[in-house]
Amino acid sequence: MELNQDNYENYLLLYIDNELSASEKAAVELLLASNPKLAQTLKALQAVQLKPEFVEFSDKSSLYRFDEMNASLDPAFKKTLYKSSLKSAKLIDIKKIYWATGSIAAIAISIFFGVKTLVNQPQLQQPQLVASIAPIKNNIPNKSVSILKPIEKTLSTTDNQLNNQPQIIAQPNQVIADATLPIIASVTNNDQPILSKETLNADQTATMVESSSITADNTTMNSTISVEQKIEKEIFEEINTEDNDRVIYISNIELDGDKFRGITRRLNALFKRNKSEKNK
Amino acid sequence: MTDIAYNNAVDQYADGVYRFIVKNIQHEEDARDIVQTAFEKLWINRDTVDPVKVKSYLFTIAYHQMIDHIRKVKKYTVTDIYETSSIDPVYQPQHELRQTILKAINELNPTQKSLILLKDYEGYNYQEIGEIMNLSESQVKVYIHRARLQLKEKLSHLQKASA
Known part of the structure; x- marks a missing residue:
């Protein structure tokens, strides 16, 4: 592009903005020297140029960054801050074990004291006992029937004695009747030999039970027995005597069926003893 | 970019960036x-910013921040902030020529004003200004020339009026 009268203004603007090459700059300066009108125009353009002035940013300290601002922890110290999820998991496990053992111990103690109080106040504690064993019934509902089977077998061995109890057997439509059979049978089976050896009075009470059931004259006696039999029936239903499955679950707690059965047997014996004393 | 280089950039360019902004928006606190x-942005991106282009990086960021600021201010003000200054052509004494030029510059549109400020105060060439303001080199050239001729006309008018 050649400098001429038409485009000189453009060249002057580029000249004051320092955007021309060295040769172009020289050409403009040569033209300016020979043309005062152009020089005047250049002066007018330079007049509207801003002259550099110093303006200070007064808050520079706020912009500085120092090493202290980038403070980083020593890696060795950092390691002490690390947390392992495995450690906390172990702690939780231990806590769980403590809780489990604690709860089992609490249940065991409560059962122990429950038994103790039952011994002292058997008549009052009977309904409570039934209530406390009720959850077990829920856990093993299907096996309650099988409980009676072995006892029924023992019953069959004592046909002679059962023949002496026509009233109870002669009630097939009553479910309780099935349950009463082994109980009375057990009374006659288990207690008779023992009682005959121990005391005569006890023997007499046993015979009293038999005679009362045969004659059926004393209806009040029969009703009390049937109530007790109902309670005892429920107790018996909770116990699993199957060899393969003698584990009893109370919520999440596993109990040994054999030991539990031992406790219930003792309870049963105590009831009978109390009953006999009462009858006496 | 090291911490030392960053702090050196503060020393070298903070005043220039501030001057560029404060002359544009006429508000020290906002500037x-x-x-x-x-x-702040330079510090965050110090690892990616080319050490040679730190100055233009700062001006670019500041310019775009300023544009955002002007848009926000315009939303909340009825009158244009640049219309607050008015030139009285009759009673302007000669020694206030510089102030008159500044006032005339303030009456330019924000783009022209930034172009003049970057050119005259910072000495950037057209290409660098184009990079900062996201314009082509030819656009920068045309806009600056237009602004200079506009200022020249205004000034000659004032000088004639005062004469």
């Missing part, structure tokens, strides 16, 4: 905020 933001 300081914009400078703060520009250097």
